[in-house]
Amino acid sequence: MIKKTYTCALAALAASTFLAGAAHAQDDPIKIGVLEDQSGDFAAATMVKVHAIELAAKEINEAGGIDGRPVELVTYDTQSDNRRYQEFMRRVLQADQVDVVFAGFSSASREAYRPIVNQFDGLAFYNNQYEGGVCDANMIVTGAVPEQQFSTLIPWMMEKYGPNVYTIAADYNFGQISAEWVREIVDEQGGTMVGEEFIPLGVSQFSQTIQNIQASEADFVVTLLVGAAQASYYEQAASSDVGLPMASSVNVGQGYEHKRFTPPSLKDMYVTTNYIEEIDTPASKAFVEKFREMFPDEPYINQEAANSYIAMNLYKQLVERAGSTDHDAIRAVIAEGDVCYDGPSGNVCLDPKSQHMSHTIYLAHVGEDHSIDFPKVWEDIEPYWLGEAGCDLTQNDPSAQYTPSSPPPAD
Amino acid sequence: MLFETVFATIYQFGDAFAFLVIACAGLAVIFGMMGVINLAHGEFIMCGAYVTAASARAGLPLPLAILCGALVAGLVGMVVERLVVRHLYHRPLDSIIATWGLSLIATQGVLIVLGSTMAGIGTPLGAIEIGDRSYSLYRLVLMGTSIALLVGLYILFYRTRFGVIARATIQKPQMARALGVDTGRMYGLTFGLGAALAGLAGGLYAPTMTMVPTMGVTFMVESFVTVVVGGPDIFVGAAPAAAILAAIRAALTAWYGQLFGQIGLLIAVIVVIRILPGGLSGWIKGRTR
Numbered sequence: 001m002i003k004k005t006y007t008c009a010l011a012a013l014a015a016s017t018f019l020a021g022a023a024h025a026q027d028d029p030i031k032i033g034v035l036e037d038q039s040g041d042f043a044a045a046t047m048v049k050v051h052a053i054e055l056a057a058k059e060i061n062e063a064g065g066i067d068g069r070p071v072e073l074v075t076y077d078t079q080s081d082n083r084r085y086q087e088f089m090r091r092v093l094q095a096d097q098v099d100v101v102f103a104g105f106s107s108a109s110r111e112a113y114r115p116i117v118n119q120f121d122g123l124a125f126y127n128n129q130y131e132g133g134v135c136d137a138n139m140i141v142t143g144a145v146p147e148q149q150f151s152t153l154i155p156w157m158m159e160k161y162g163p164n165v166y167t168i169a170a171d172y173n174f175g176q177i178s179a180e181w182v183r184e185i186v187d188e189q190g191g192t193m194v195g196e197e198f199i200p201l202g203v204s205q206f207s208q209t210i211q212n213i214q215a216s217e218a219d220f221v222v223t224l225l226v227g228a229a230q231a232s233y234y235e236q237a238a239s240s241d242v243g244l245p246m247a248s249s250v251n252v253g254q255g256y257e258h259k260r261f262t263p264p265s266l267k268d269m270y271v272t273t274n275y276i277e278e279i280d281t282p283a284s285k286a287f288v289e290k291f292r293e294m295f296p297d298e299p300y301i302n303q304e305a306a307n308s309y310i311a312m313n314l315y316k317q318l319v320e321r322a323g324s325t326d327h328d329a330i331r332a333v334i335a336e337g338d339v340c341y342d343g344p345s346g347n348v349c350l351d352p353k354s355q356h357m358s359h360t361i362y363l364a365h366v367g368e369d370h371s372i373d374f375p376k377v378w379e380d381i382e383p384y385w386l387g388e389a390g391c392d393l394t395q396n397d398p399s400a401q402y403t404p405s406s407p408p409p410a411d
Numbered sequence: 412m413l414f415e416t417v418f419a420t421i422y423q424f425g426d427a428f429a430f431l432v433i434a435c436a437g438l439a440v441i442f443g444m445m446g447v448i449n450l451a452h453g454e455f456i457m458c459g460a461y462v463t464a465a466s467a468r469a470g471l472p473l474p475l476a477i478l479c480g481a482l483v484a485g486l487v488g489m490v491v492e493r494l495v496v497r498h499l500y501h502r503p504l505d506s507i508i509a510t511w512g513l514s515l516i517a518t519q520g521v522l523i524v525l526g527s528t529m530a531g532i533g534t535p536l537g538a539i540e541i542g543d544r545s546y547s548l549y550r551l552v553l554m555g556t557s558i559a560l561l562v563g564l565y566i567l568f569y570r571t572r573f574g575v576i577a578r579a580t581i582q583k584p585q586m587a588r589a590l591g592v593d594t595g596r597m598y599g600l601t602f603g604l605g606a607a608l609a610g611l612a613g614g615l616y617a618p619t620m621t622m623v624p625t626m627g628v629t630f631m632v633e634s635f636v637t638v639v640v641g642g643p644d645i646f647v648g649a650a651p652a653a654a655i656l657a658a659i660r661a662a663l664t665a666w667y668g669q670l671f672g673q674i675g676l677l678i679a680v681i682v683v684i685r686i687l688p689g690g691l692s693g694w695i696k697g698r699t700r
Contacts, residue, residue: 039518039519039522039527039624040625041623041625043522043527043623044527044528044623047527171669171670197668197669198668198669198670199669199670200669200670200673202628202629203629203669203673204620204621204626204629205426205427205430207422207423207426207547207550208423208661208664208665208669208672209669211419211422211423211544212665214544214545215544228528228621228623228625228626229620229621229626229629231621232619232620232621235531235533235534235618235619235620235621236534236547236619238534239534239536239537239538239547239548239549239550239619240538240545240546240547240550241537241538241540241545241547242545259530260528260529260530260531260621260622261530261531261533262530262531262532262533265533297526299526299527299528
């Protein structure tokens with residue numbers, strides 16, 4: 001008797017599994033893993049990314065989902081901790097079996113999880129501006145890269161303020177490689193690096209650094225500081241009356257320091273960013289409005305929020321055009337070279353060679369009262385460096401990160 | 412030119428010294444004197460900073476706001492002592508776990524209730540110019556405050572009845588009890604004092620820092636390092652320890668940058684615990700005995 005029940009149950013189980021299998025790909029939700037820092041040192045800048053993904057998911061589901069399938073988010077808090085990224089990346093890819101992952105703020109965290117994405121042949125969107133150079137078919141990068149942020153910013157600053165540049169940068173891969181880019185561009189433009197200093201993450205006291213800057217003949221300071229602790233620099237520099245203009249690829253557009261600090265500590269900070277909420281276009285205004293409708297207490301809608309939102313919509317388009325969530329089919333669509341999305345930051349397109357995104361780059365200037373104006377806009381800047389250096393993901397997949405001093409091997 | 416260079420050097424040393432003294436004062440009382448390993452120390456600092464910022468924004472003058480921050484942190488400290496730490500005085504490992512848990516709850520609680528960041532209050536007083544460099548006046552005030560803090564604590568612990576009873580309670584609790592001291596109350600007050608000093612550190616540095624729930628952590632390494640190098644006595648230990656570490660740090664940072672400043676600090680600790688297990692104060696007292 002017991003044995004019979006057991007067989008029956010087994011048969012029922014087998015039948016249901018079979019049925020579920022048949023129904024799969026029709027109505028089963030598309031699962032999207034979301035690994036972002038909702039606590040810890042980076043939370044101030046990254047909480048909004050989760051909200052942007054939630055907003056996009058809600059809109060996509062209300063409009064009938066992706067190819068008729070609803071979107072389901074599998075969200076974990078990575079706590080600004082690289083080990084959490086590795087843990088949760090394994091979990092979403094192995095246990096949760098997600099179709100795609102949206103993950104990562106710091107470059108250290110991206111490099112921590114990237115080998116795992118490669119190992120399980122997953123697909124990950126990295127929706128952050130960063131130091132550039134990741135040539136990896138398993139990664140799609142929607143954030144801006146140095147040729148978009150520094151090739152525009154540094155020459156403009158040198159023309160306006162002078163050729164002597166002092167860089168202070170966070171001491172990890174992002175800061176080191178970004179500083180290398182700055183050094184290279186300053187050199188190309190005939191300027192001089194009068195100083196360069198790398199600050200360990202978590203350092204919050206800057207009086208020696210400030211003194212070094214004052215002692216140098218710098219015309220402006222490039223600040224590539226990351227995290228809440230390092231952001232204390234601005235307040236301390238202002239109270240010591242450093243008074244030099246600043247240039248950055250990460251401030252304002254990421255950590256909204258102009259909202260968090262008392263004016264005028266960020267006076268004359270110039271940032272190249274592909275989106276911030278002050279951008280005065282109808283598309284941007286509509287985005288801000290619907291964002292605040294869903295999250296009324298959102299402190300700031302930064303470039304990473306826009307990029308995450310754009311990434312969700314790009315993924316929808318990719319899956320619908322590919323007809324499935326299969327990664328090879330999706331990459332075949334990217335290879336067609338016309339995957340574009342007209343979103344909050346204007347029209348953006350994916351580059352098939354590097355799987356990075358073109359951007360309209362806004363030069364944001366912080367005024368004495370911390371209001372923002374845009375002295376310059378560069379339209380449609382391509383992420384050209386990787387492709388020119390020899391990365392072509394439509395041909396092969398080195399899954400490596402390159403820098404100006406270690407470019408792809410010529411073959 | 413010479414004066415400028417000398418002033419710049421002294422300023423850097425003073426700045427590092429002030430940070431170490433102010434950051435470690437609370438820990439020197441709770442960990443150095445009482446022997447309680449309190450991993451929630453950074454959260455008392457954060458509490459002081461947040462209360463200071465909130466009351467300054469509400470219109471209170473900054474010095475009063477800072478006192479307010481210290482007071483609230485002290486009261487919170489006394490409550491924590493009463494509810495948790497008191498029951499774990501003879502179980503140091505358990506107190507590590509309990510206070511670590513408290514720290515996680517406090518950080519995450521503040522994150523959930525107040526959000527991931529809080530608007531700062533701006534550094535007051537502006538800057539003074541010496542030669543072609545300018546210096547933050549507020550940081551000079553912090554240097555003065557750190558000296559005043561040491562003097563104040565010395566008077567409190569060595570020249571008042573409270574200080575005598577507190578030291579007696581911590582050194583020989585049974586004896587103190589036999590002489591009619593309410594040791595439970597003294598433990599509570601001393602712990603509260605340590606928490607208030609932590610709150611004071613948070614309040615004093617609040618105008619110069621980013622206000623986030625994890626801000627206390629940036630004080631932790633420096634304060635533990637100073638207290639460990641100093642040993643159990645604040646005056647014979649922590650003050651000279653802060654001076655020595657500040658010199659090491661300021662010099663290395665000036666010559667090789669921030670990274671080496673931090674490395675130097677940690678190497679100094681390793682060397683000191685290896686050759687002077689009782690810390691500086693243990694060594695100094697051993698020699699004078």
